[in-house]
Amino acid sequence: MTAKEISVLLISPDEQIYSAIEGSLAGEANCQFTGRQDTVAGVNGAAISLTSKHDVVLFDVDENSDDLMQTARTICDARMPNAIIIALAPEDLPLEKARQLKKIGVDDVLPRKAINEEIVPQLDEIRARRQAQLPAVWGGQATMGKVIAVAKSRGGVGSSLVAANMANELQAKEGLFKKKAANEVALVDLDFQFGSLAALMDVDESDAMWRMAMDGSVPDGAFLEQAMIKSPCGVDILSAPSRYGPLSAVKEEQIAAILDCLKRTHDYVVVDLPRALVEWITPVLAQSDRLYLVTDVAVPSVRSARKLMDFYQAENPALDIQLVASLEKKPLIQAAHHRAAVKLLEKDFAHWVPRDERTVRESVDRGVPLQEVSNRAPLTRAIRKLAQETTAALPPRVGQH
Numbered sequence: 001m002t003a004k005e006i007s008v009l010l011i012s013p014d015e016q017i018y019s020a021i022e023g024s025l026a027g028e029a030n031c032q033f034t035g036r037q038d039t040v041a042g043v044n045g046a047a048i049s050l051t052s053k054h055d056v057v058l059f060d061v062d063e064n065s066d067d068l069m070q071t072a073r074t075i076c077d078a079r080m081p082n083a084i085i086i087a088l089a090p091e092d093l094p095l096e097k098a099r100q101l102k103k104i105g106v107d108d109v110l111p112r113k114a115i116n117e118e119i120v121p122q123l124d125e126i127r128a129r130r131q132a133q134l135p136a137v138w139g140g141q142a143t144m145g146k147v148i149a150v151a152k153s154r155g156g157v158g159s160s161l162v163a164a165n166m167a168n169e170l171q172a173k174e175g176l177f178k179k180k181a182a183n184e185v186a187l188v189d190l191d192f193q194f195g196s197l198a199a200l201m202d203v204d205e206s207d208a209m210w211r212m213a214m215d216g217s218v219p220d221g222a223f224l225e226q227a228m229i230k231s232p233c234g235v236d237i238l239s240a241p242s243r244y245g246p247l248s249a250v251k252e253e254q255i256a257a258i259l260d261c262l263k264r265t266h267d268y269v270v271v272d273l274p275r276a277l278v279e280w281i282t283p284v285l286a287q288s289d290r291l292y293l294v295t296d297v298a299v300p301s302v303r304s305a306r307k308l309m310d311f312y313q314a315e316n317p318a319l320d321i322q323l324v325a326s327l328e329k330k331p332l333i334q335a336a337h338h339r340a341a342v343k344l345l346e347k348d349f350a351h352w353v354p355r356d357e358r359t360v361r362e363s364v365d366r367g368v369p370l371q372e373v374s375n376r377a378p379l380t381r382a383i384r385k386l387a388q389e390t391t392a393a394l395p396p397r398v399g400q401h
């Protein structure tokens with residue numbers, strides 16, 4: 001197979017970026033580089049015609065410009081089908097702006113300073129994939145599964161129930177008897193000492209994670225294939241160890257490797273987090289596309305939710321945190337304590353998961369998802385809606401189905 005010709009366009013006034021990218025592409029066969037050492041406004045109108053002729057377009061974002069979004073939109077609209085658009089921005093670009101850029105259609109926003117750590121390697125990966133004629137999508141995003149973390153503000157608030165049932169619903173089963181899963185879903189129990197997902201999903205506990213923690217090995221695909229168990233509902237489970245081990249035995253690189261591997265084999269990787277703020281949750285926060293923080297609306301829980309949010313956001317400023325109010329149905333009119341909670345959290349609850357002792361009890365006792373106990377119970381429907389909104393915001397992998 002001959003390598004495909006690929007053309008890269010860079011519009012940036014930054015001398016360093018310009019020469020780094022030009023240099024990295026110079027020796028590549030079948031790769032054509034076009035550069036304008038200027039701002040998008042500076043190239044004045046030519047940006048559109050240039051964009052429409054290239055497979056990969058990198059452009060510098062002027063964060064102070066009022067026309068930032070309009071410029072980005074113009075570039076995205078002008079792209080060739082399947083072209084990849086990357087914005088280069090300052091590290092402190094407000095989160096909101098980065099999100100807006102992605103909404104408009106920018107495939108990624110990379111920090112302008114991290115030339116050798118991020119920009120050049122990403123570009124290299126895109127080029128290699130394109131030239132190997134792999135699916136015409138960017139390997140960094142669309143062909144990778146999404147990581148969804150689930151955290152809790154206090155013990156027993158219902159976060160594992162949400163994680164397990166969201167994982168089940170994310171499969172988006174289709175067909176006559178809703179047996180065929182449209183999406184591959186993995187569920188990782190990182191509540192290393194007290195994890196309960198194995199029981200909840202009716203699979204045998206495994207001590208694979210314990211062995212990994214004890215021998216210090218970095219897990220790979222083979223490890224995961226052996227350690228993961230398919231639950232009767234179809235979700236692949238990496239359960240917490242069946243015996244106790246110290247939290248500190250787990251290493252950051254082990255967790256990072258687990259997520260790296262699972263993102264390649266699954267559309268969604270749902271991670272049930274422990275409440276302890278151990279170091280190895282850093283890679284989870286770094287790799288998560290979204291984090292659901294499950295809490296109830298009582299004052300102590302809300303206070304601890306606020307502290308957790310601040311901690312998570314400090315670890316990963318770009319993290320999309322959504323609040324889930326557990327054990328309450330969505331009130332028609334918010335009571336004073338709801339309003340007080342929202343004020344303290346400075347954020348609305350995105351989802352409400354009602355209390356339903358009977359359905360939960362049966363689901364837990366039988367080790368089946370809520371959906372199998374009662375497809376129409378408000379609790380089941382609330383978690384299904386959460387999963388559906390997740391899928392809408394974070395689509396499954398492209399080209400895998």
Ligand SMILES: Nc1ncnc2c1ncn2[C@@H]1O[C@H](COP(=O)(O)OP(=O)(O)OP(=O)(O)O)[C@@H](O)[C@H]1O
Binds near residue numbers: 152159326353355
């Ligand atoms: N919506 C609900 N309605 C009724 N009972 C619930 C609901 N959600 C959870 N429970 C029950 O509350 C208990 C704790 O739930 P779960 O294990 O999901 O919480 P958790 O936040 O993961 O707790 P832990 O701190 O143990 O990890 C369980 O017995 C569960 O059956």
Ligand SMILES: [Mg+2]
Binds near residue numbers: 159191195272
């Ligand atoms: Mg739990």
